[in-house]
Amino acid sequence: MKDISAKDLKSIEVFKDVPEDQLQWMVDQSEHVELPEGSFMTSPGEPLKGTHxxxxxxxxxxxxxxNTKLTIAELLPGTVTGILPFSRGKIGIAYGQCVEATQLMTFPKERLRELIISHYELTQALVIVMTSRVREFTELEQQNEKMMALGKLSAGLAHELNNPAAAIVRGSDSLKKHLLLQPGAFKRLISIHLSPTEIDIINEKMMALQANTNRPVLSMMKRSEKEDEILDWLDLNNVSECDDMAENLVEFGITEEDLDDLKDKINKDDFSPILLWINNSLTTERMVADIQEASKRIADLVGSVKTFTHMDRGGEKEVIDIHTGIKNTLTMLNHKLKTGNIRVVEEFDLTLPHLKAMVGELNQVWTNLIDNAIDALENQPDPELRIITQRDKEFIKVSICDNGPGIPKEVRSKVFDPFFTTKAIGKGTGLGLDVVMRIVKQHHGSVTLHTESGKTEFLVCFPING
Structure with a gap:
């Protein structure tokens, strides 16, 4: 192991302006070790020993x-790390593993007070290292935080898109098979002779059924009862090929009285093929409606992603409805909400004035707060997420509240500190709430925490006039 002198430290850029006597004092007070390849200089949760x-x-x-390794930096000869003057860090937050055998000089943390009092230039040099390190590390961790959030949203979005996409594939396949059966029904239909009055009656009935959007919403038991009643009616009236007809007729709100009325106006010999044609038309209508609904769901999701990310916008503030970002965030996190069986309660004051804000930044606030609430509700009985918007004089207030276990008293004062997290190792960077606080302050607002057992509320407050 090489002996270290003040001149060796002087050759390091950080210490070039520090007097040699101060550097020699530091060398004399330090521990000098050689770490073998693969050993650790530091590990998360372990007390920091000093300045390395x-x-x-x-x-x-x-x-x-x-469970993914995220490299923060490679520390080369001349790097200064560990505890530095005035830093608040006491334990390691990352792994520092030797890629090759490493000679390390460690100035003990117990002598930092003496260093600060007696060695001004050396203290100044180390403080500059600390401020640069905090800035670089924070920028990297914020980027990692964004990438982690993007990963969560992407996974949820993939699930959300998969369901309507699969519905479109199934629906189009079923529609194709159904259309192949239409010629037979059409052949039976044209073989009968209808008067102009009967044609008008059937046409008006079909138009009324297709235009009716106020269809009954029935429980599974009630629907089954209705289908049995319609099926009995069809059997009594000798309607052929009626096995799947009852389900369709109930879906469109057709009752036995409607069927009696139609039967009274149509020649009884023609009634069965006419009803079969009506049923086929309604089946086609249902399939098209299902495909249309699934397509709309995909379009809505894509629209939410575009609005949420605002990747095509700059960092300028825009006048926005605050509810748009909250709703888009809920859409993006919908899979996670459904997986956790979380009930979402929206108490929105839709008369709130619009707010001038940076939309993409604000969406980060909602993402972090709502995602934290979802994590807090894991394995909780009757999990509920409540979001409230309201006006308080010249302020807009947004409350994001969960009925989880609450935040322990001993850590409440630390939740907004950079790198502090209550989540298990690997599940959070500890920058989520720090990011929230920073963004809200950029908008001249405030974030406050109210928590107790069974309730945690983050209250975000923005001035309306910006």
Whole structure:
């Protein structure tokens, strides 16, 4: 192991302006070790020993998130790391593993107060290292936080898109098979002779059925009862090929009275093929409506993604309805809400004035707060997420509240601190609420926490006039 002198430290850019006597004092007070390849300089949760200076070798600094290794930096000779003057860090937040045998000089944390009091230039040099490190590390972690959020949203979005896409494939396949059966029904229909009056009656009935959007919403038991009643009526009136007809007729709200009325106006010999044609037309209508609904769902999801990301917008503030971003965020996180069987209660004051804000940034606020609430509701009985918007004089207030276990008293004051997290290792960076606070302050607003057992509320407040 090489002996270290003040001149060796002087050759490092950080210490070039520090007097040699101060550097020699630091060398004399430090511990000098050589770490073998594969060993750890630091690990998450372990107490920090002091200020580390890498003399030779190489150390990889990384974190584990969602069972994935995320490299933060590669520490080369001349790197200064660990505890620095005035830093609040006491435990490691990342792994520092030696990629090769590394010589390390460690100035003990117990002597930092003496360093600050007696060695001004050395303290100044180390403080500059600290401020640069915090800025770079925060930027990297914020980027990681965004990528993690994007990963969660992408997974949920894939599930949300899969359902309507599969419905379109099934619906189009069923519609194709159904249309192949139409010629037979059409042949039976044209073989009968209808008067102009009968044609008008059938045409008006079909138009009324297709235009009726106020169809009954029935429970499964009630629907089954109705279908049995219609099926009995069809059997009594000798209507052929009626096995799947009852379900269709009930779906469109057709009652036995409607069938009696139609039968009284049509020649009884013609009634069965006419009803079969009506049923086939309604089946086609249902299939097209299902495909249309699934297509609309996909279009809505794509629209929500576009509005949510605002990737085609700059960082300028826009006048927006605050509810749009909240609703789009709920859409993006819908799969996670459904997986957790979480009841969402929206108490929105839709008369609120519009707010001038950076839309993409604000969506990050809603994503972090709602996602945290969802995580807090994991394995909770009767989980509920309540979102309330209201006006309080010249302010807009948004409350995001969950009925989870609450946040323990001993950590409530730390929840907005950078890198602090109550989640298990690898499940969070600890930057979510720090990002929320930073963005809200950019909008001249505030975020407050109210929590107790069985309730956690984050209250975001924005001035209307910006």
């Amino acid at each position: 200076i890498i003399i030779s070798g190489r150390i990889e600094l990384y974190r584990i998130q969602n």
